[in-house]
Amino acid sequence: DIQMTQSPSSLSASVGDRVAITCRASQSISNYLNWYQQKPGKAPKLLISAASNLQSGVPSSFSGSGFGTDFTLTISSLQPDDFATYYCQQSYTTSYTFGQGTKLEI
Amino acid sequence: QLQLQESGPGLVKPSETLSLTCTVSGGSISSSDYYWGWIRQPPGKGLEWIAMYFSGSTYYNVSLKSRVTISIDTSKNQFSLNLNSVTATDTAVYYCARQQYSGTYFFDYWGQGTLVTVSS
Numbered sequence: 340d341i342q343m344t345q346s347p348s349s350l351s352a353s354v355g356d357r358v359a360i361t362c363r364a365s366q367s368i369s370n371y372l373n374w375y376q377q378k379p380g381k382a383p384k385l386l387i388s389a390a391s392n393l394q395s396g397v398p399s400s401f402s403g404s405g406f407g408t409d410f411t412l413t414i415s416s417l418q419p420d421d422f423a424t425y426y427c428q429q430s431y432t433t434s435y436t437f438g439q440g441t442k443l444e445i
Numbered sequence: 446q447l448q449l450q451e452s453g454p455g456l457v458k459p460s461e462t463l464s465l466t467c468t469v470s471g472g473s474i475s476s477s478d479y480y481w482g483w484i485r486q487p488p489g490k491g492l493e494w495i496a497m498y499f500s501g502s503t504y505y506n507v508s509l510k511s512r513v514t515i516s517i518d519t520s521k522n523q524f525s526l527n528l529n530s531v532t533a534t535d536t537a538v539y540y541c542a543r544q545q546y547s548g549t550y551f552f553d554y555w556g557q558g559t560l561v562t563v564s565s
Contacts, residue, residue, distance in 0.1 A: 340507065373551040375492075382540055382555035383492065389548035426492055430550035433504045435494040 341365050341429050345438035352443060356417045360441045362410045362427035371431035374403055374412045377440075378423045386425075387412065417443075447471040449541050449556035457535075457563050463528040467541030467556055468521070475519045480544035482552070483515065483526045485537040493537075497544065498524055531563045 342365035352358050362372065370390040375383035385394050387403040390410055400415045414421055422445055427438040453465035467481070474481060482497035496515040497504040505513050514527045528535060538560050542552040 371549045373549060375552075382542075382558055383552070384555075385551055385553050388551040392548055394553075428492070428551075433497070434507055435550075437492040437494070439491045 340434050340436055341368060341432055343427055343429055343436050343438040345425075345427055345441050347441060348439065349442040349444060351445070352417055353445065354417050354419060358414050358417060358443065360412045360425055360427075360443075362405075362412070362438050364408045364410075364429055364431075367407045368429045368431035370406055371429055372403075372405065372410045373428045373430065374401075375426045375428065376421075376423045377426065383426060447543065447554045449543065449554055451539060451541050451556045451559040453539075453559060453561070455560060455562060457531055457561060458565050459532055459563055460530055463526070463531050463535060463561055463563070465526045465539055465541075465559065465561070466523050467525070468523050469543075470522070474517060474522045474524060478545060480550070481515075481517065481524045482542050482544055484540045484542055484552070486540070486558070487534075487537045495528075495539075496526065533563050535561070536563045537561060 344363045346361050372390045374387040377383040386397050391403045402413050404411050424440045424442045426440050448470045450468045457463045480497050480499040483495040486492050496513050498515050512529050517524045538558040540558045541556045543554040544552050
């Protein structure tokens with residue numbers, strides 16, 4: 340299986356801050372990388388597909404970049420609703436794997 | 446608007462079989478454009494992909510393959526998960542989800558999740 344490693348595992352930030360979460364794959368996955376946001380007690384929500392494709396309805400403060408093994412999710416200006424846990428996921432192979440998650444806290 | 450809803454027992458005894466069903470509304474499960482899958486999340490932990498169905502083919506997590514079966518019932522617009530010989534490590538919130546391809550494969554619609562506890 341392809342291993343996905345996120346960093347940091349947790350992050351403290353404030354409203355208005357710019358934050359970046361990184362995701363590293365154990366082998367090249369081209370751009371087969373998605374980002375999800377999960378809030379407590381809720382299902383994950385797709386934010387970004389194909390490394391940089393922002394989903395409809397997702398604020399433009401979110402952006403994704405990267406190719407191959409290294410990827411980044413950036414939030415340009417944190418809003419109160421953004422405090423959640425974020426997961427990356429590779430879909431390069433059918434044995435899909437997720438990163439361990441990054442908890443974004445105030 | 447597509448909706449997915451998991452159903453099944455919330456408590457399963459060790460060594461028994463966990464059986465869950467996902468009912469899809471607002472769209473047809475027969476569409477050849479979409480995949481249908483299961484993902485789980487142990488309490489306080491991360492996400493683990495379990496299985497997927499697409500156009501007559503099934504795909505499984507290698508670590509669970511010997512115990513898992515995914516099936517589809519187009520007449521009821523449902524798909525199901527069976528996981529046998531469960532242990533406490535199978536305790537998790539189980540999500541059903543739709544997957545599609547647009548540049549990459551991604552899960553775009555999810556059920557709300559159902560907690561399954563394995564305990565005697």
